[in-house]
Amino acid sequence: MPNLELDKLLLSRGDDGRAIPGSIAYWYSDFWTYIQLIVETIFMALTATIIGAAAAFLLCFPAARNLAPNSVIFLLSRRFMEICRGVPEILYALVLVFAIGIGPLAGVVAIAIHTAGALGKLFAEVNENASLRPVEGIRGVGGNWFEEMRYGVPQVMPNFVSYTLLRFEINVRASSIVGFVGAGGIGTELNRVISLYSDDRVVAVLLLIVLTVTLIDLLSERLRTHFIGKEHFA
Amino acid sequence: MLTTEKLTKNFKTRNAVSDVSLSIPQGQMVGVIGRSGAGKSTLLRMVNRLAEPTGGSITFEGRDVTALRGRALLEWRATCAMVFQQFNLVGRLDVLTNVLTGRLYHHGFVASMLQLFTASERAFAIRALDRLGMAHTALQQADTLSGGQMQRVAIARALVQEPRILLADEPIASLDPLNAKVVMDALRTINREDGITVVCNLHTLDTARSYCDRIIGLKDGVLVFDGTPEMLTQEMAREIYGAEADDAFAEGLTSTSLGGVPAKQRLTERDLAKNAQLGLAAS
Numbered sequence: 467m468p469n470l471e472l473d474k475l476l477l478s479r480g481d482d483g484r485a486i487p488g489s490i491a492y493w494y495s496d497f498w499t500y501i502q503l504i505v506e507t508i509f510m511a512l513t514a515t516i517i518g519a520a521a522a523f524l525l526c527f528p529a530a531r532n533l534a535p536n537s538v539i540f541l542l543s544r545r546f547m548e549i550c551r552g553v554p555e556i557l558y559a560l561v562l563v564f565a566i567g568i569g570p571l572a573g574v575v576a577i578a579i580h581t582a583g584a585l586g587k588l589f590a591e592v593n594e595n596a597s598l599r600p601v602e603g604i605r606g607v608g609g610n611w612f613e614e615m616r617y618g619v620p621q622v623m624p625n626f627v628s629y630t631l632l633r634f635e636i637n638v639r640a641s642s643i644v645g646f647v648g649a650g651g652i653g654t655e656l657n658r659v660i661s662l663y664s665d666d667r668v669v670a671v672l673l674l675i676v677l678t679v680t681l682i683d684l685l686s687e688r689l690r691t692h693f694i695g696k697e698h699f700a
Numbered sequence: 701m702l703t704t705e706k707l708t709k710n711f712k713t714r715n716a717v718s719d720v721s722l723s724i725p726q727g728q729m730v731g732v733i734g735r736s737g738a739g740k741s742t743l744l745r746m747v748n749r750l751a752e753p754t755g756g757s758i759t760f761e762g763r764d765v766t767a768l769r770g771r772a773l774l775e776w777r778a779t780c781a782m783v784f785q786q787f788n789l790v791g792r793l794d795v796l797t798n799v800l801t802g803r804l805y806h807h808g809f810v811a812s813m814l815q816l817f818t819a820s821e822r823a824f825a826i827r828a829l830d831r832l833g834m835a836h837t838a839l840q841q842a843d844t845l846s847g848g849q850m851q852r853v854a855i856a857r858a859l860v861q862e863p864r865i866l867l868a869d870e871p872i873a874s875l876d877p878l879n880a881k882v883v884m885d886a887l888r889t890i891n892r893e894d895g896i897t898v899v900c901n902l903h904t905l906d907t908a909r910s911y912c913d914r915i916i917g918l919k920d921g922v923l924v925f926d927g928t929p930e931m932l933t934q935e936m937a938r939e940i941y942g943a944e945a946d947d948a949f950a951e952g953l954t955s956t957s958l959g960g961v962p963a964k965q966r967l968t969e970r971d972l973a974k975n976a977q978l979g980l981a982a983s
């Protein structure tokens with residue numbers, strides 16, 4: 467059982483340099499390693515969200531029923547996105563750890579693939595609800611398909627930003643998990659302390675993860691309302 | 701000369717336009733009238749190729765428009781501008797950028813993705829806006845404008861396309877009488893001074909009578925009248941409109957005496973010289 471004793475809580479390291487069991491110093495003796503890993507986790511989530519959202523952005527126009535240039539491209543992009551989001555991140559991570567080696571890169575790629583599929587579907591749905599009038603306006607002046615998308619659909623931007631931020635929150639959680647299969651981030655450490663039966667540290671790491679996720683959620687929520695409020699989310 | 705030969709559009713359930721043959725000389729102002737569902741919009745959208753005809757052909761100056769594909773089709777749409785009932789502006793972009801989209805056909809991929817417009821194009825767009833009395837709104841977001849203002853911006857967008865033909869699908873149907881007059885005056889000024897052919901779907905007969913050189917009547921997709929406003933008798937009009945006759949006669953502009961502001965003069969010779977210098981052929 468994890469143990470934290472009230473009377474020893476704030477004691478510093480003893481004369482021999484060892485932290486006293488039951489004190490905060492004992493629990494978090496690897497504090498800076500954890501912080502480093504948490505930062506790595508956040509960066510993994512950030513990178514994966516950016517890459518995934520960029521891919522989702524490219525996919526969501528051909529994958530919107532009303533905007534797709536033709537039904538073959540529509541079906542292809544829909545199916546592709548389904549494959550991307552149909553498989554859980556952790557499975558992609560497992561495969562990628564074998565393919566490109568242990569470390570955060572495998573985790574980032576795994577999460578990015580899943581994000582592309584999941585966000586792409588949400589983006590495409592936003593597109594399907596977008597008004598086609600501006601698109602028709604651009605078609606009327608002789609614009610090609612890319613120009614129709616570029617000029618006719620900016621109405622969807624606030625929704626895209628909002629969904630991307632939401633996905634970032636989800637990805638922070640995902641990137642703390644993929645470490646279990648060696649794909650980088652705080653999950654690697656969590657896996658290690660669990661395998662050592664080091665209960666104190668397991669709880670210590672879990673607490674840090676919960677704290678981080680909560681902070682990120684709060685921050686991103688504020689950002690979201692900021693964007694939606696400013697852009698008169700319709 | 702714009703010609704349609706037996707132009708037809710069938711939807712699964714019904715014929716929207718059947719065998720319409722017309723020829724419109726360059727520079728004419730034509731009004732298309734007919735009750736709701738008569739096929740006016742479908743006819744116009746086929747000319748601009750926003751809708752595909754299921755039969756017949758469209759020819760412009762000897763060129764078969766119905767056969768155009770790819771970039772040639774885009775070029776045709778750039779030549780044949782369209783003004784919509786609901787304006788179809790991009791609400792989130794500012795007015796100037798909306799007008800500049802009229803130049804998109806002339807842009808390369810990178811320039812249009814990055815919204816790069818040249819200084820001369822901007823100047824041209826501002827002048828088009830100014831002709832319609834809208835230059836002061838250039839930097840305003842388009843969805844903050846009133847309906848009448850939006851329609852004038854849409855016409856400015858059509859103008860910077862330097863079109864030969866301007867199609868207007870019920871341009872004044874969602875406007876109040878005063879704005880309707882401003883917009884119709886602008887269309888007529890453009891027609892008279894730039895020599896652009898204007899084909900305009902209109903709901904009300906009086907507007908068609910007072911602004912157009914020629915009136916075309918559609919009933920259930922069939923051409924039932926083609927002639928000058930004088931030739932359009934009351935009986936004929938009743939025939940075209942059927943049950944909607946009273947509406948069509950009652951509503952709308954009863955005279956041209958409302959105090960609307962007509963569009964400004966065409967670009968002067970000096971403007972044209974300046975344009976040519978900047979590398980833009982003024983229409």
Ligand SMILES: Nc1ncnc2c1ncn2[C@@H]1O[C@H](COP(=O)(O)OP(=O)(O)OP(=O)(O)O)[C@@H](O)[C@H]1O
Nearest residue numbers: 711712715716734735736737738739740741742743
């Ligand atoms: N996409 C479509 N699918 C099936 N039928 C259609 C479609 N578009 C138009 N129609 C039908 O074609 C006919 C002509 O329509 P159109 O929009 O051209 O009429 P309109 O004269 O412009 O009418 P309004 O004055 O109401 O705009 C109508 O009966 C309409 O129901």
Ligand SMILES: [Mg+2]
Nearest residue numbers: 740741742870
């Ligand atoms: Mg119509």
